Amino acid sequence: xxxxxxxxxxxxxxxxxxxxxxxxxxxxxxxxxxxxxxxxxxxxxxxxxxxxxxxxxxxxxxxxxxxxxxxxxxxxxxxxxxxxxxxxxxxxxxxxxxxxxxxxxxxxxxxxxxxxxxxxxxxxxxxxxxxxxxxxxxxxxxxxxxxxxxxxxxxxxxxxxxxxxxxxxxxxxxxxxxxxxxxxxxxxxxxxxxxxxxxxxxxxxxxxxxxxxxxxxxxxxxxxxxxxxxxxxxxxxxxxxxxxxxxxxxxxxxxxxxxxxxx
Numbered sequence: 001x002x003x004x005x006x007x008x009x010x011x012x013x014x015x016x017x018x019x020x021x022x023x024x025x026x027x028x029x030x031x032x033x034x035x036x037x038x039x040x041x042x043x044x045x046x047x048x049x050x051x052x053x054x055x056x057x058x059x060x061x062x063x064x065x066x067x068x069x070x071x072x073x074x075x076x077x078x079x080x081x082x083x084x085x086x087x088x089x090x091x092x093x094x095x096x097x098x099x100x101x102x103x104x105x106x107x108x109x110x111x112x113x114x115x116x117x118x119x120x121x122x123x124x125x126x127x128x129x130x131x132x133x134x135x136x137x138x139x140x141x142x143x144x145x146x147x148x149x150x151x152x153x154x155x156x157x158x159x160x161x162x163x164x165x166x167x168x169x170x171x172x173x174x175x176x177x178x179x180x181x182x183x184x185x186x187x188x189x190x191x192x193x194x195x196x197x198x199x200x201x202x203x204x205x206x207x208x209x210x211x212x213x214x215x216x217x218x219x220x221x222x223x224x225x226x227x228x229x230x231x232x233x234x235x236x237x238x239x240x241x242x243x244x245x246x247x248x249x250x251x252x253x254x255x256x257x258x259x260x261x262x263x
Contacts (some may be wrong), residue, residue, distance in 0.1 A: 001131075001132045001185060001186065001188070002131040002132050002137055002138060002139065002140075002189070003085070003131055003132060003186070004126075004127065004128065004129060004130070005237065006075040006122070006126055006127055007075065007108055007179050007182060007186070008077055008158070008159075008179065008180065008185065009075065009076070009078055009158035009159060009160055009179040010078070010179045010182075010188055011056070011074055011075075011076050011137060011140050011188055011189070012073055012075040012120050012122070012126065012129055013056075013072075013073035013118075013127045014056050014070055014071060014072045014122050014128070014210055015056055015057030015059060015070070015071055015072050015073075015074060016028075016056065016057070016058050016059070016068070016071075016253060017059055017060070017061035017062070017063070017066070017068055017071065018058065018059075018060065018061055018068050018116070018249075018251050019060070019061045019068060019254065020233075020251065021044060021045060021046075021058060021059070021198075022034065023250065023251070024068075024249065024251065025046075025048075025056055025058060026146060026227070027228065027249055027250060028058075028156060030223045030226075030227050031049075031134045031224050031227065031229070031247075032050070032135045032212055032220070033050060033065050033134075034049065034050055034055065034056075034135060034213065035048070036049075038046055041124055044059060044060040045057065045059030045060060046152070047059050047060060047167060050130055050133075050134075050135035050136055050157070051130070051152070053128075053129035053136075053233055054128055054129045055128050055129070055130050055131075055132040055135065055136045056128065056137070060174055061251075064196050065107075065238050066081045067201075067202065067251050067252055067253075068172065068249070068251035068252050068253040069116070069202075069207065069209075069254070070209055070210050070253055070254075070255060071116065071117070071118050071141050071208075072117055072118065072125065072208050072210060073106065073117075073118040073119060073120040073127075074117065074118070074119050074120070074154070074158065075120060075121075075122065075126075076119045076120070076121055076128065076158075077121065078121060079097040079105045079106065079119055079171065080097055080122040082107070082119050082157065083097055083107055085156060085157045086159050087094060088156070089101060089147065089153045089156040089157055090112040090153065091110060091111050091157070092109060092110040093107065093108075093109055094108040094109055094110055095108035095118075097197050098216055100123075100125075103122050103123050103125040103153070104120055104121055104122050104123040104124070104126075105120075105121040105123065106118060106119065106120050106121070106191060107119055108164060109148060109152050109199055111154070111206070112149060112153055112170060113145050113146050113149060113150065113205070113206045114205035114207075114229045115142055115144060115150070115205075115206035115207055116208065118227070119210055120234075121225070130259065132213065133210065133213060133223075134213050134214055134215045135151050135211055135214065136212065136213060137211070137212060137213075137256055138211050138212060138213035138260070139188065139189055139190070139210075139211035139258070140177075140189035140190075140208060140209075140210060140211065141189055141190050141191065141192070141193050141206070141208065141209055141210075141211060141256065142189070142190075142191040142192070142206060142208050143190055143191075143192055143199055143206055143207055143208075143209070143235065144192070144193055144194070145161075145176060145193065145194065145195070145196055145199070145204075145205075145206055146193065147173070147191060147192070150191055151175065151191075152208070153237030154177075157250070158160070158179070158180065159179075159180030159181075160177050160178065160179065160260070161177070161178040161180060161181060161182075162175050162177060162178075163176045163178075163184075164176075167192075168239075172192070172193060173192075173193075174190050174191075174192055175191045175192070175242070176189075176190050177189040177190055181241035189255055201232075201248070207254075209255055210255050210256070211246065211254065211255070211256040211257075211258050212255060212256065212257055212258070212261055213242075213257065213259070214257045214260055216248065217234070217235045217242075217243040217244060217257050217258065217259040218235050218243070219246065220247075220257040221235050221245045221257065223233050224245075224247045224249075224257075226238055228250035229247055229248055229249045229250055230247070231245055231246070231247055231248075232234075232246040232247045232248060232254070233246040235241055236248060239246055240261070241258070241261075242258050242260040242261050243258070243259045244257065244258040244259070245257050245258055
């Protein structure tokens, strides 16, 4: 599970780059019950809150040629050391390490296959304030073209522990991810291998996306389509997982909504 008791290698933050900040704020407000708090007059972004607690960030997409997407950040003790580990493992530094005053330090990378992710070295801000609850981050997921290479890379960078489980119907393996040295209860994500043709959303390149817990998957899907988004898969019941759907917002950023099993 994802918690706000952050450990090295665990998810601690996520933000969305969107070409239309007000539209994105309205969309996720309807789908996930989020409130948007602007950073101030003239600012091009702000924070999403659920029940008063910060759950994610939102900013204007400024990178030329980039698609709107969610960026997931992982907790690290030393951004500079992580940057060196990324380069040694064959990854690419997209945004060099930089400070955000006393709040913390961050950098963004691509893995060797092209999957983009980021890290956060906490200062006064450690990360989001709500997780593993309706309207917050529940899981992280990588769709990759080379699962074995992804496991090597992220294992080298974060020390993640991996465990494979077979997919129903002989659909390959799903790899479960747990931070280094932590028990399975702190499992925070998974990765799956796909053919590039099945990753058309990102031009055939791997990508990470967030899974958000919701009280009612079908209601979240109905809001997604009503507010201009679309559904790639579902809603569908997954044994032992819950009821889920893979969605895309109006600006083409993908995410998953999941109602976990009750009881």
